[in-house]
Amino acid sequence: EVQLVESGGGLVKPGGSLSLSCAASGFAFNYAWMSWVRQAPGKGLEWVGRIKTKTAGGTSEYAAPVKGRFTISRDDSKNTLYLQMNSLKTDDTAVYYCATYRLATGTGDLQFWGQGTLVTVSS
Amino acid sequence: DIVMTQSPDSLAVSLGERATINCKSSQSVFRTSNNKNDLVWYQQKPGQPPKLLIYWASTRESGVPDRFSGSGSGTDFTLTISSLQADDVAVYYCQQYYATPLTFGGGTKVEIK
Numbered sequence: 001e002v003q004l005v006e007s008g009g010g011l012v013k014p015g016g017s018l019s020l021s022c023a024a025s026g027f028a029f030n031y032a033w034m035s036w037v038r039q040a041p042g043k044g045l046e047w048v049g050r051i052k053t054k055t056a057g058g059t060s061e062y063a064a065p066v067k068g069r070f071t072i073s074r075d076d077s078k079n080t081l082y083l084q085m086n087s088l089k090t091d092d093t094a095v096y097y098c099a100t101y102r103l104a105t106g107t108g109d110l111q112f113w114g115q116g117t118l119v120t121v122s123s
Numbered sequence: 124d125i126v127m128t129q130s131p132d133s134l135a136v137s138l139g140e141r142a143t144i145n146c147k148s149s150q151s152v153f154r155t156s157n158n159k160n161d162l163v164w165y166q167q168k169p170g171q172p173p174k175l176l177i178y179w180a181s182t183r184e185s186g187v188p189d190r191f192s193g194s195g196s197g198t199d200f201t202l203t204i205s206s207l208q209a210d211d212v213a214v215y216y217c218q219q220y221y222a223t224p225l226t227f228g229g230g231t232k233v234e235i236k
Binding site: 046 | 163165167171173178179184216223226228229230
């Protein structure tokens with residue numbers, strides 16, 4: 001059974017930093033493209049970014065609102081995805097989900113999702 | 124960026140009746156290399172993460188009831204729930220994966236009339 005478990009959310013002041021983790025199990029993590037998606041309270045879904053597999057280059061790509069502030073990384077030895085968030089703004093307040101690209105094809109239909117972790121940016 | 128526009132924002136349908144949700148992309152998401160549309164539909168219930176229902180615009184994910192169907196091509200897509208059940212109350216999102224950034228529609232809230 002595929003499981004994705006996010007952790008690390010919490011309350012942080014504007015300008016602060018926070019690091020999220022997503023522990024994966026039940027599938028070959030090293031072969032999976034991974035993504036972060038966020039959802040502000042009462043709002044819709046917003047793609048944050050994604051990271052390719054190491055064999056595909058391991059590169060990350062980001063949405064414009066977070067580019068230069070957020071960094072996605074992965075540790076395949078720990079089956080864990082990370083999201084380092086710096087220079088946080090109140091607009092970054094959201095539930096952050098990790099999700100897999102489709103495992104069989106690597107396409108961007110996000111097949112499996114974690115339960116999410118809430119990040120609140122407030123003074 | 125490809126803009127995804129859903130309509131309506133919400134709809135109320137009687138149990139057993141049909142629900143239809145529309146999604147329009149600002150440019151075609153049809154991929155000529157495999158003749159498929161890079162369009163996915165998700166269902167999100169309160170307090171839960173999204174659940175993938177339909178991918179490639181019309182292929183049901185394993186385990187998804189056959190009352191859910193997707194159609195359309197190019198820039199115009201539809202999600203149909205043929206006979207609404209109480210368990211289908213949720214917000215439904217379309218998303219394109221033709222290009223990054225991946226982009227979502229604004230969501231359609233489906234309720235029971």
